[in-house]
Amino acid sequence: TLIDLSRKNDGSQDRAAFAKDVAAGLSQSPKRLSSRYFYDANGSRLFQQIMALPEYYLTRAEFSVIQRHRSAMVSAFAAAGFFHLVDLGAGDAMKTKLLLEELANQKKNFDYVPMDISGAAMRELGDDLQQTYPELHVQAVVAEYITGLKWLKQHLTERKVVLFLGSNLGNFEREEGMDFVRQIRQHLQPGDLFLLGVDLAKDPETILAAYNDPGGVTAAFNLNLLSRINRELGGNFDLEAFSHFALYDPQLGVMKSYLVSRREQEVYMEATGARYAFAAWEAIHTENSHKYTLQQAAEMGNKAGFKLVTSYLDENSGFADMLFEV
Numbered sequence: 001t002l003i004d005l006s007r008k009n010d011g012s013q014d015r016a017a018f019a020k021d022v023a024a025g026l027s028q029s030p031k032r033l034s035s036r037y038f039y040d041a042n043g044s045r046l047f048q049q050i051m052a053l054p055e056y057y058l059t060r061a062e063f064s065v066i067q068r069h070r071s072a073m074v075s076a077f078a079a080a081g082f083f084h085l086v087d088l089g090a091g092d093a094m095k096t097k098l099l100l101e102e103l104a105n106q107k108k109n110f111d112y113v114p115m116d117i118s119g120a121a122m123r124e125l126g127d128d129l130q131q132t133y134p135e136l137h138v139q140a141v142v143a144e145y146i147t148g149l150k151w152l153k154q155h156l157t158e159r160k161v162v163l164f165l166g167s168n169l170g171n172f173e174r175e176e177g178m179d180f181v182r183q184i185r186q187h188l189q190p191g192d193l194f195l196l197g198v199d200l201a202k203d204p205e206t207i208l209a210a211y212n213d214p215g216g217v218t219a220a221f222n223l224n225l226l227s228r229i230n231r232e233l234g235g236n237f238d239l240e241a242f243s244h245f246a247l248y249d250p251q252l253g254v255m256k257s258y259l260v261s262r263r264e265q266e267v268y269m270e271a272t273g274a275r276y277a278f279a280a281w282e283a284i285h286t287e288n289s290h291k292y293t294l295q296q297a298a299e300m301g302n303k304a305g306f307k308l309v310t311s312y313l314d315e316n317s318g319f320a321d322m323l324f325e326v
C-alpha cells in the first residue's frame with residue numbers, strides 16, 4: 001500500500017513554499033538554496049548516477065557494511081519477535097534490500113515501511129518489492145521526515161526498528177542533526193532500535209573527490225537546482241553562467257557545495273515577479289555534507305537519549321552503521 005502524506009492537492013502549496021524559500025535564499029547575503037530541493041525526478045535520477053560513480057565511495061562503503069554485518073544486524077532487529085522496519089529516506093532502498101533478503105532467508109517476522117519525499121521512488125519500490133517478495137507487507141509512505149515520524153507513532157503499534165542510512169544526516173547542520181536524532185528518539189518507545197548511517201571523517205582528498213567528479217555528474221546534480229527553479233518557478237537562469245564548486249573543511253568536517261555566478265547578471269523569477277542580482281563570482285551555497293567521527297556520532301545518540309549497541313564498520317573504517325537502542 002502507498003500512503004501519500006505530501007502536501008499535494010494540485011501541488012500549488014509545494015510550489016508556493018519552494019518559491020518563498022528560493023526568494024528568501026537569493027535575497028540574502030551570502031546567497032543560499034536548500035539541498036532539500038535537489039530531489040525532483042531529474043535530481044533523483046542524477047543522484048542515482050552519483051551513487052554509481054567510482055569517486056562516490058559512500059554508497060559502496062555502506063553496502064559493504066551491511067553485506068559484512070547483515071546476519072548480526074538481522075539477529076539484533078528480530079531479537080524480540082515481530083517488528084516494523086521503518087526506512088527513513090528509503091529512495092531505491094538499494095542497501096536495505098540486502099537486509100530484506102537476509103530477513104527473508106532467516107524467516108523473520110516483520111513488515112517494511114519505507115518513507116521518502118519522492119512519490120515516484122515509493123511507487124517504484126512498492127511495485128519492485130511486490131514482485132520479489134509477494135508475501136512481504138509493505139506500507140510505502142510519501143512524506144517529509146517529521147510528518148512521517150508522526151504518522152508512524154500514530155499508526156504503527158508494534159516494536160520499531162528505524163533505519164536512517166546513507167549519511168542523510170550529513171545534510172543537517174550539527175545542531176539540526178542533533179535535534180533530528182532527538183525527534184526520532186521522541187517518536188520511539190523503550191525496546192525500539194535505530195540504525196544510523198554515518199560517513200566518517202577521513203582523508204580530505206577522498207572526501208573532496210566524492211563531491212567533485214571529473215565527469216561532472218555532481219555538477220549537473222547541483223545545477224539541476226537552477227533548472228528546477230526555471231521549470232517550476234518560471235526562472236530564467238542561464239546554466240552556462242554558473243559553475244559547480246566544492247570544498248572540504250577538514251577542521252569542521254564539512255563538505256560544502258556552491259554554484260558560482262561566472263559573470264555579473266540578473267535572474268528573473270515569474271513566481272515572485274522579482275529579479276535577483278548576482279555580482280561576478282558571487283556564489284550561492286547549496287549543500288553541506290557533514291562528516292562525523294565515531295565519538296561525535298555516539299555522543300549525539302547518547303544526548304538524544306539512545307544507548308549505543310554496536311558500530312558496524314566497512315573494511316576501511318570509512319563508514320559506520322551505528323545501532324542504537326532506546
Ligand code: AVJ
Nearest residue numbers: 050166167168170171211289
Ligand atoms: C544524499 C545527502 C547523502 O551528501 O553525500 C551527493 C547528497 N550531494 N553528492 C551526500 C550528495 C552531492 C548525499 N546525501
